[in-house]
Amino acid sequence: MENSNLEEQKYIRAKKKVKAIKGFYVHLTVYILVNLFLIITRAFSNDGFEDLWQWQTYNTAIFWGIGIVFHAFNVFGMNFLLGSNWEERKIKEMMDKDKKKDLWE
Numbered sequence: 548m549e550n551s552n553l554e555e556q557k558y559i560r561a562k563k564k565v566k567a568i569k570g571f572y573v574h575l576t577v578y579i580l581v582n583l584f585l586i587i588t589r590a591f592s593n594d595g596f597e598d599l600w601q602w603q604t605y606n607t608a609i610f611w612g613i614g615i616v617f618h619a620f621n622v623f624g625m626n627f628l629l630g631s632n633w634e635e636r637k638i639k640e641m642m643d644k645d646k647k648k649d650l651w652e
Contacts, residue, residue: 567621567622568622568623570622571618571619571622571623574615574618575615578611578612578615581607581611582607582608582611585604585607585608586599586604586605586608589604
């Protein structure tokens with residue numbers, strides 16, 4: 548009985564991880580497509596290729612790229628802000644609080 552529950556928890560955790568990885572790759576794809584569009588649009592603007600050498604052309608790519616890096620750290624296990632198993636610890640903490648609350652009711 549407990550073994551099947553453990554397997555179910557492993558399955559749910561794996562499914563959640565796969566969903567997070569898929570979300571990262573969707574985010575990365577959108578990042579690439581949008582930034583390519585923005586850079587190509589600037590390249591064929593009125594000033595021609597002169598705009599490609601300006602800082603403003605790459606602002607979106609740089610700042611959004613920083614967000615992509617943090618997203619990758621979070622998905623692939625290098626979560627500096629909350630820790631690698633923060634979510635599991637928080638769930639356990641909430642469940643322990645509920646158990647204590649149920650004992651007194």
